[in-house]
Amino acid sequence: MHDILSELTWRGLINQTTDERMADWLMEKPRTLYVGFDPTADSLHVGHLLALMTLRRFQQAGHRPIALVGGATGMIGDPSGKSEERKLLSEETLRANVEGMARQMKRFLDFDRGEISALLVNNYDWMGKFSYLGFLRDVGKHFPVNVMLAKDSVRSRLERTDSGLSYTEFSYMLLQAYDFVQLYDAHGCELQAGGSDQWGNITAGIDLARRLRSVQLYGLTIPLLTKSDGTKMGKTESGAVWLAADKTSPYQFYQYWINLEDADVDKCLRFFTDLGREDIESLVVRHMADPGRREAQRRLADELTRLVHGAEGLSTAQRATEVFFGAEIHELSDSQLREIFADVPSKALPRDRLSGNGLSLIDALVEAGLAKSKGEARRTITQGGAYVNNRRVAIVETNLGPSDLASETVLVLRSGKKNYALLRFE
């Protein structure tokens, strides 16, 4: 068996483990492990990537991964790592969220690999059947309140004066603990992994299994993902970086990684790619020698975009990148342009605006939303910041006619380095 634990260790993916001997235990035979995902949205985002990749690595090493989506626990809200009581989601929303997340997991895990095929479970399937009294008798009975109160997730919330902790959220760890026992019963799952804020919940499950089943289960936590500047990984000014193409386009996703700071790129390569130790080390050495080439970022972006959006998504992103950063636009069709500029605002105008003297560049910039007023448009042009189909046009009096179209009906306007807008003449 592949020594998964030492692999995870050099990748920096181990925060804590519940047992010193876990490495040997994992080498003995294929084990089953699980990670829980909170279904707060209908897509996974970069914040989930670390856990997902961990499951993936375990599977590649010959173990069986289970991804648990918390259809039931999501109804309650995990207090770990949160400073405020969580809003409850409707059952409908939850169902849609679970579905959306499940679809994306298929890219990371192999669901058709014999003995170690990945499994996707929803804890609503067993939790939903529990009666309140039944749960209190079977599960609640085994939880000393003083132990529960000592958990970080609970204590930190109780210490705050500005936000409370409801009984509902307080009970969360019981649900997660029971999940672990349930997965042990149903699938022989013996290991739970999770973010470092999950330590308390994981150990709660281990304790419960010892009491109920007299078995020793295992847990490990993954470090919290932060960037060198202290901000959260996977966040941009416009929000989270999602894995769903309709929330974060392949191009935007690709660009997020391309733009990663030098200080974070080594860590991300180890965290998020399947590249081996030697590949990563030599890549980083080459990157340091010539950081301007962004070789490490490019490789990271390539690998991740291919994993999340497939080879096709990657090539779209790469083509869009070429165009966005200078390549002149010609000999492209409407559909190619639409694909490349999928993220760019566009506006349709009647085609006859191009006839006669044509459309003035000033009006075009205003119509496209690249200038708030004609004065602003005029300034942009004068200062050399206006581009038609990626070619600078510095003459204020320019009029655009049918020959200026980049394709059958599309005109590509740009103001400054990267503010694009499309005008479609239909």
Next chain:
RNA sequence: GGGGGGUUUCCCGAGUGGCCAAAGGGGUCAGACUGUAAAUCUGAUGGCGAUGCCUUCGCAGGUUCAAAUCCUGCACCCCCCA
């Protein structure tokens, strides 16, 4: 209740009768440089049919050839005395 100060263009903040679309800074936008980085430098920054016209200095009136600037009333904010 009495006394004083304030309200300016996206923000802060100058401006006390014409030279004010209004200093300066921040922000923003564009350009140069650069690694699609950071820093730096330069320019721009109310609108428009543009050597001019229109709108803007808490709100409403008034004085004046001329008001962000003076007068009256109103609204809101701050400080001091009771």
